[in-house]
Amino acid sequence: MNIGVMGAGAVGCFYGALLARAGHAVTLVGRPALVRAVRADGLRLEMRGFDGTVAVDAVAGPEGLAGVDLVLFCVKSADTEEAGRALLPHLKPGAVVLALQNGVDNADRLAAVLGRPVVPVVVYVATDMAGAAHVRHHGRGDLILGPGADSERVADLLRAAAIPATVSAGVTAALWDKLIINCAYNALSAVAQVSYGTMVTVPAVRDVMADVVAEAVAVARAWDIAVADDILERVMALAAAMPNQLSSTAQDLARGKASEIDYLNGHIVRQGAALGIATPANRALLAMVKLLEAKAAA
Known part of the structure; x- marks a missing residue:
């Protein structure tokens, strides 16, 4: 299958590399540095049991995805509409689009731009970019796809590429579970520039995380989202x-880039304000990250 990755950061490069290893023709749309590095030396995938170069194509613009059968849409949440508009003229009729993004509303926002269904996907993976075309895998990699006409077929394709994938009618609740986990970890890790394991060794941090989770759960349940009863235990277990x-x-933030904080803790703050639910812990973390972004931009 011809597969395109729109937004070739760590997540897009990781899944693109696995699909390429399985024999699919994969094209990455990424920054110029990535394009140059991939064209010169290929994409390096570093993970347990494999450290080597994977053959993929790389282009700087969505015109390179004309004719692909499957698009992994992996851009930052703030770029969803703009990237969707750029992709639209090149999107093949019948192509399947998966939204592999943080936040809970990207698939709906992208579908509105494209004028076609988009499959929401919950992504559980730990990756980073160790170089312009060097993706490292640190853990997990499972995906939960929302239901759709092509979801089971795509899930089969993903599993054949050693990507654990399931299709679930409960994808909205799963997206919220992931959002709550991100709200608990992302900002605190960013402010201190420390790993999850280091974070939770500080007792007060665990207390803050519990407050963040409680606020987010209150917001979710006010929208009748079926958040798991054990969400706090699952949040705390992630550090291990x-x-x-x-x-x-x-x-x-370490790279001087704008973050997705508006679509994580910021989403909880906005929804809480609309519902009349206080979210002071999430608001404080939002403010801290915004201060660091402003400092970097000054």
Whole structure:
């Protein structure tokens, strides 16, 4: 299958590399540095049991995705509409689009731009970019796809490429579970520039995380989202599963890039305000990350 990755950061490069290893023709749309590095030396995938170069194509613009059968849409949440408009003229009729993004509303926002269904996907993976075309895998990699006409077929394709994938009618609740996990970890990891394992060794941090989770759960349940009863335990367990992982927000700030904080803790703050639910812990973390972004931009 011809597969395109729109937004070839760590997540897009990781899944693109696995699909290329399985024999699919994969084209990455990424920054010029990535394009140059991939064309010169290929894409390096570093993970347990494999460290080598994978053959993929790389282009700087979405015109390179004309004719692909499957698009992994992996851009930052703030770029969803703009990237969707850029992709639209080149999107093949019948192509399947998966939204592999943080946040809970990207698939709906992208579908409105494209004028076609988009499959929401919950992504559980720890990755980072160690170089312009060097993606490292630190843990997990499973995907939960929302239901759709092509979802089972795509899930089969993903599983054949050693990507654990399931299709679930409960994808909205799963997206919120992931959002709550991100709200608990991303900003704190970013502010201190420390890994998850290091974070939770500070008792006060665990207390803050519990407050963040409680606020987010209150917002979700006010929207009748079926958040898992054990969400706090699952949040705390993540540090043991991924002790060396820096959050994507921490990685963005370390590179001087804008983060997705508006679509993480910021989303909880906005929804809480609309519902009349106080969210002071999430607001404080939002403000801290915004201060660091402003400092970097000054």
